[in-house]
Amino acid sequence: xxxxxxxxxxMSVQEAETVTLSCTYDTSESDYYLFWYKQPPSRQMxxxxxxxxxxxxxxxxxRFSVNFQKAAKxxxxxxxxxxxxxxxxxxxxxxxxxxxxxxxxxxxGKGTLLTVNP
Amino acid sequence: DTGVxxxxxxxxxxxxxxxxxxxxxxxxxxxLYWYRQTxxxxxxxxxxxxxxxxxxxxxxxxxxxxxxxxxxSFSTLEIQRTEQGDSAMYLCASSLEAGSSxxxxxxxxxxxxxx
Numbered sequence: 317x318x319x320x321x322x323x324x325x326x327m328s329v330q331e332a333e334t335v336t337l338s339c340t341y342d343t344s345e346s347d348y349y350l351f352w353y354k355q356p357p358s359r360q361m362x363x364x365x366x367x368x369x370x371x372x373x374x375x376x377x378x379r380f381s382v383n384f385q386k387a388a389k390x391x392x393x394x395x396x397x398x399x400x401x402x403x404x405x406x407x408x409x410x411x412x413x414x415x416x417x418x419x420x421x422x423x424x425g426k427g428t429l430l431t432v433n434p
Numbered sequence: 435d436t437g438v439x440x441x442x443x444x445x446x447x448x449x450x451x452x453x454x455x456x457x458x459x460x461x462x463x464x465x466l467y468w469y470r471q472t473x474x475x476x477x478x479x480x481x482x483x484x485x486x487x488x489x490x491x492x493x494x495x496x497x498x499x500x501x502x503x504x505x506x507s508f509s510t511l512e513i514q515r516t517e518q519g520d521s522a523m524y525l526c527a528s529s530l531e532a533g534s535s536x537x538x539x540x541x542x543x544x545x546x547x548x549x
Contacts, residue, residue, distance in 0.1 A: 426474065
């Protein structure tokens with residue numbers, strides 16, 4: 317079974333600064349998808365960024381980028397020019413690329429609570 | 435496209451009562467998922483549907499839980515004889531598995547409190 321570990325329960329960053337959230341995962345599969353989701357307080361979870369394991373190039377979405385290290389099974393999220401609206405719980409998630417059965421489910425880490433200080 | 439919606443947003447019930455939650459996915463999405471999130475944890479998978487067929491259930495889904503997706507549109511999750519341990523946020527997500535599209539889009543959740 318796959319597991320996802322987020323070792324930082326809480327992080328804080330000054331507005332306009334850069335912060336990196338860590339995520340490691342364990343899998344025996346070679347093809348899979350990785351995601352970062354953002355869950356603001358009392359609001360719904362939204363997808364921040366995704367990465368396909370077969371792609372060597374790290375994904376970027378505006379101020380958000382990832383550092384995907386497949387051999388190390390590491391998938392960190394970098395937020396540049398942090399804004400007050402970035403304050404939220406961030407979840408790292410894994411999904412198998414195989415078809416069928418439970419392969420479509422997302423496996424989440426426990427999350428990292430990000431505080432942005434003005 | 436109005437996103438995934440869930441109803442109710444909050445439910446308080448007494449132990450032993452039955453509760454039912456509804457999820458309306460994004461209209462063209464063929465897959466629908468239910469997750470449970472307890473305080474301080476990430477969401478945990480419960481079950482998923484492809485169209486109207488329930489194809490996978492987690493061992494977390496005890497026999498007190500039942501889910502349906504009639505006609506492959508909205509879904510309901512029913513919990514019978516609720517227990518205090520059922521208190522959690524119940525999240526619904528949907529996806530369209532086609533080509534390079536596979537992301538799951540989440541609803542706002544239903545927060546259940548069992549007293």
